[in-house]
Amino acid sequence: MTTYTRQPADPVAEDASFRHPALFCATQDDYLSGVGAFVRTQAAHGRPLLVAVPGERLPLLQDVLGREDADITWVDMRQAGRNPGRILSMLLDFADRHAGRHPAIVGEPIWVGRTPAETREATRHEALINLAFAGRTATVLCPYDTALPEPVLAQAHRTHPVVGDGGGYRPSPDYAGPEQVCRECDAPLPEPAAPLVLDFDEGGLADVRAAAGNWADAAALPPRRRTDWLLAVNEATGNSVRHGGGRGTLRLWRTAGTLVAEVRDRGRLTDPLVGRRRPDPLSPAGGRGVWMMHQLCDLVEVRTPPSGLVVRLHLAVE
């Protein structure tokens, strides 16, 4: 058991508007002590808290901190953040609802067992937090299990301006801006073997939906997931027609346990925060598609090669 001679310093300086520290934890006690100290400090300041961590951590923290505090919202990140691309929307929504009260968040987007692709997108999410929360009054503490692979931990030093452990918090000398980290996350996507390829334009959108539906049926997707799949593919292909030059190419394939749909078109994506904030669904201007894809899919990968835009949607079959 690790015994602390002193509690980590409050990672929230009095004059800071937004703080985004990473907390590295080697043991469960480290975790409970470090996260627990953060939560208690924030609660003592009367700040509303969102604790979004892997589900198995929740009862441990609740045992330490109590379950009845009405100002703490508990969320299983394995579910809510299964797709890393939808976490930021949840955090922003919480911050919006508690604007003016200095909302505090514990967000643990990366855990042992995340796939490399998920981890890459979760790292992108961590970088984008700095962009999305710039100028806001809020604190987002991100615990990292030191059992994670070393490159993942190294990225955490790049995505968090402040890092901490049992010894306290300090500025991260390796911190890199969100644009740079996102560029590094744009790793080339692996080529599938023998995908089904469908070129489409506006007149072919209904056929694309039908093909995607057949694909889902062949994979025996449960009804609810079939609906998710169809809605997501529909939004991606519709965006190609609407924003991506009027046409696109849909590729469908299956990996172990996952259905993948990839849409390529000549569109551009200049705002890295697209789809990471809940849109107004009644807006005549649209803007719902990418956000919906993130909500509906287990992983969304977006790449912007010189040829245009690539969106890959992953849905677990199980």
Next chain:
Amino acid sequence: MRGATASVDGAAASTRHVAVEYSSDAEWAGHLAEFVRAGLAAGEQVRYFADATDPGLVTRTLTRSGVDAASALRGGQLVVITADETYLTGSRFDPDAMIGLWREAVDGAAAQGFQGLRAIGEMSWGARDLAGAERLLEYELRIHHEVFEQLPLTAWCFYDRRLLAPDELAVLARAHLTRSGAAVRDGEPGLAVAPLAGPPGFRLSGSAGYESRRVTASAAAALAASPAEHLTLDLSALDHLDVAALADLARAVRRRPYDTPVRLLNAPPALHRMLELFPELGDGFQEVSR
């Protein structure tokens, strides 16, 4: 005056608003003669609103078919005129104005002592670059409840397959509860919308996506404009709809003058899922299942 305030049940009204599709002059002439002959025999006034056809050809064709068109014209029982001279004279086609014109026309026929009014309208103007032509589908959807269930009127909408794109024609024809003409196609793909024969409302069938956004917009416009307080949107035959379509309908519901929610019948799974993501899109709807 009689008839103008009569109310007719929806089922009967559905047979009096008919989409007639044809592909040749001979087919056109056959439909024309059948319709006019029946109307004249019943003592009804018959009005033909020409668009692509010369009015003189209409009367000559009737005469060749054995209809005493000349006599009917002289007696005012037959009126052959162009759409441009009548309901397309304004700056743009306006469904609301058009519905008012039907009311006046039915009253006029009754005032002249006719047993009722029947009309043929060539709908080829819907494919022309005409202001307001994009509202034709909205109009076709609305008039079942707003005209045919209210007035003693029989109308055949003449759709010339040579003048309208197949997809556009299919959508417009399917907005009628009765269709006539050779080789009416079944199983036409895409999104279709039609009025309900029973309670006021509309039925969407097929699949609604970006490609069918104009159809959805027309359905939404008809929904918003409906004077019926109690309205049903039957989605039993709708396989899929996207969020833009749902948002269109949700905005339309908000434009209605009533607080009474629109009944959603048998909504597809996609709608339920989208309401989980965007609960506010369900405001103004009441879901029911049959």
